Amino acid sequence: MSSEAGQGLEAAAALPPRPAGETAASRPTRPPEAQSPARAAGGTLSLLGSELLTLFRRRRTWAMLGALALIPILIAVATRIAGGSSPGRGPAFLDQVTGNGLFVGVTAMTVAIPLFLPLTIGVVAGDSIAGEASHGTLRYLLIAPAGRIRLLVVKYAAAAAFCAAATLTVVIVGTLIGWALFPVGPVTLLSGATVSVGEGLLRLLAVAAYVTVSLLGMSAIGLFLSTLTTVPVGAMAATAILAVVSQIMDALPQLEALHPWLFTHHWLGFGDLLREPIVWDSFADNALLQGGYIVVFGALAVGRFLTKDVLS
């Protein structure tokens, strides 16, 4: 981490064409050659802390989390008023909601995964660098003894934190509203086995973890796209569109050979956590795939960001 940060600093200093103002400003703040690792790590943490604070203080973040929270609320209230659906109709698990309120969270998750979650993640990840650039705050961030790689890492970590917050919002709000409106009891899993409420809640958390991991690859793509432009809306839209395109490709049988490589391929695989015994294969496959996307697009973002002329 510290060496990366050091590289970043060097890179920031080494870029040839650069407005005089920034160079002048950045030089005096450049720290002594050997910054201690502990200080670098502490710096990254404090930077991450302030980044998270900024992210979760924004009204937009709360609006998006609120919109996500509306999905389970809408499902629960509609089911409560209009009655349950028969098996096999509507989104998966919807028919189980009337019998057990804990299914509201899972139903909401199946509804949110194809579009709503990618949209919000696209907004946060696509905004990460481009947003700062469009506000003219990017160069100030780089003036601070931060380093470009460290800034990327922090921005990515904040986007990942938002992924977790978004999925947890859906699951937790779903569970609460389900608990309020429907009876809650032992959970019937896909295999027909029944587990206690406590284990059911644990499985819901595992589903949230699975979906969070699923969204990490997309966040890396968003981060990369965000380094390409100073127009945040462009990066946001491109990220969300890529998620939809990937899902469309996943639905075309003609592209079967490509399917295992699409970052959306395992998105609905969280059902494997609701089996008895749990099948971990898809969790592992998904994590590996998302890891690959993080490495590739993370490296692309680093390459682009280190060579980018930061003018704003």
Next chain:
Amino acid sequence: MRARDTGASRRFTRWIPAIAAPIAIGVGVVLVPMQANAAVDLPDLSPAELLELAASSEVDALSGTIEQTSELGLPDLSGLSGAMGGGSGDGDGPAAGDDAASATDLDDLISLATGTHTARVYVDGDDARLQVLDRLAERDVYVSADGVWVYDSPEQAATHVAVDTGSFEALEQKLEATYGTDAEARADELRAELEAELGAPLPTPEELLDQALAKLDETTEVSVGTDARVAGREAYELVLEPRDAETLVGEVAVAIDGETGAALAASITARGSDEPAFSVAFTDVSFEAPDASVFAFTPPEGTAVTEHVVTAPTLAELEQGKAEAESGAKGERMPQPVVHGEGWTTVVELTAGEGAAAGLDPEASAMLDTLTQRVDGGRMLSTSLVTVLLTDDGRVLAGAVTIDHLVDVAGR
């Protein structure tokens, strides 16, 4: 000028990770499976020795993941229910134990016969479980001494098929009383027949091997292929090639575990094709007894449970059935299939009733028209492995044979 050069080269070095990362991943993707396959070299065996190894296999406990792929070249059957089940029902569906076959079950069968499916299999002695992993859904078949449970999660329906052992014992005693010593063997045979019908033939590689071995005769060339790694285990490959030119089957390959002799993978390749038309293989397997809790099933609350008890036929029914079979009269409820030929070119003939195709509703009839082609004396549906002929006089012939052979058999 010089400064700009170093700037450019520095610029390039910044991109190195971005270039290296995809390359590293690509190399990993290519190398890992290659490495897994390269190192396999088992002691050479003759085909006969390999068959013996397979036959002596005593695996009665295992758990593993099975992947089944079908590329039968079938037309898209998703919109088809009920009209043509006989043709495509060759896939050993888990619902096979459920003889209250409805259109939904048929859809299940069709869906199993096309595309890729992943299932987990657990076997321990008499207990077995097949867990078909669908997306956000699951179908389960639990087999135990108490009978068979079929559970369908999207339908929230469970079917319990139980064998009334009491009635079978009573029948056995009666038979013994009537026929003497000969009866026991007969009852056993009968029971085996019924159990085979109920036991939901799991589409395991083992099952396919047994079926293939049953066809072993002079019409088949048996050879040992290249050793490979299947499900992380070193395996022999047994290759069966039909010599008969009339069949569509090009070759049947079975991967046999070098250590236990259990079948780990099986595939059927159509003649003239490179890719298997049907393959079923373990992607991971363990020969340790699975936890007993895996086999336990109690229908959850809110599930529609269908009870289905199979009782032994009474002695009178047996006599009647035997008499009918001897006199050649076919039961009206269930047309008995006629089998022509043997080995690879076996053709099964069913009487569907006069003008069966004509009796369909217009929609199904239109579908039948798009699926099938007009041939001399009827309509045929051909896939890469199976050909089905619907003759104009209401017979259905099916077999893994060329269409010419099928027409020929129909004309006899």
